[in-house]
Amino acid sequence: MIRTDAALLFQQLPHPNGEAALMQLHSLFFNRIFKLILSLVKQREPAEELASDVFMELWQRREKLSDIRNYEVYLYVIARNKAFTYLRQQLQLTDPLDQIEDFRLELARSPEDLLISSEMLHRIHMAINELPPKCKLIFQLVKEQSFKYREVAEILNISPKTVEAQMGIAIKKLGKAVAFSTT
The missing domain is CATH 1.10.10.10 (Winged helix-like DNA-binding domain superfamily/Winged helix DNA-binding domain)
Structure with a gap:
């Protein structure tokens, strides 16, 4: 099952083989994260960049992931936050969910x-x-x-x-x- 595989990969991030685990997580989740962000920001290029940023942030936080209970939700929350931050910067939306096309x-x-x-x-x-x-x-x-x-x-x-x-x-x-x- 993807969720148990993902949990194992998340646990490997702070270890010496962490980069390989990150690449596997990227392969497992990039398309889904990209689709979520694209559905929010409506622009392909920024969505691709923001989806990549999700994995960069994950790598930067790899030492602090031990308290995370649901890694997949954690990824989606990072993606949502990046999309909403982008929308606020670009469109200065006050309530992004109500503004989604x-x-x-x-x-x-x-x-x-x-x-x-x-x-x-x-x-x-x-x-x-x-x-x-x-x-x-x-x-x-x-x-x-x-x-x-x-x-x-x-x-x-x-x-x-x-x-x-x-x-x-x-x-x-x-x-x-x-x-x-x-x-």
């Missing part, structure tokens, strides 16, 4: 996805694209990235109840959009 959510193809008709898949994508931006981001972190509600709350610096409420909104809207007709 739409982003595209890409669902991984699973055996269940293959059974869904193209029309149903189209309806699902349309419904996801119609979700409010904050709701869509939370939905992506929970459903695509498999984070728990409390982890998403920590990543986005919101309450777990807000995550629960936003997921309820998303599921309700998606349920309506893809409901089967009985006629």
Whole structure:
């Protein structure tokens, strides 16, 4: 499992083979961190730079990681903070989560996805694209990235109840959009 592998790699960071562990963590998480940052800053080049900065910061803090309980959430929090700092500097936003524009959510193809008709898949994508931006981001972190509600709350610096409420909104809207007709 990725989370246990990642935990072992995080523990190796302060040791002599730390650079190799950092490179493996980079391989495991860069694309996911990049997608999160890109969904927030909406610009590819700054998102790539900020995602790289996440790993530089991780390397700089390698001696202080022993108190971290969930390393993956820790990475996402660093990424979120870097994105919000960038947005504040560029756009001087007062409440970045409420200002996030739409982003595209890409669902991984699973055996269940293959059974869904193209029309149903189209309806699902349309419904996801119609979700409010904050709701869509939370939905992506929970459903695509498999984070728990409390982890998403920590990543986005919101309450777990807000995550629960936003997921309820998303599921309700998606349920309506893809409901089967009985006629």
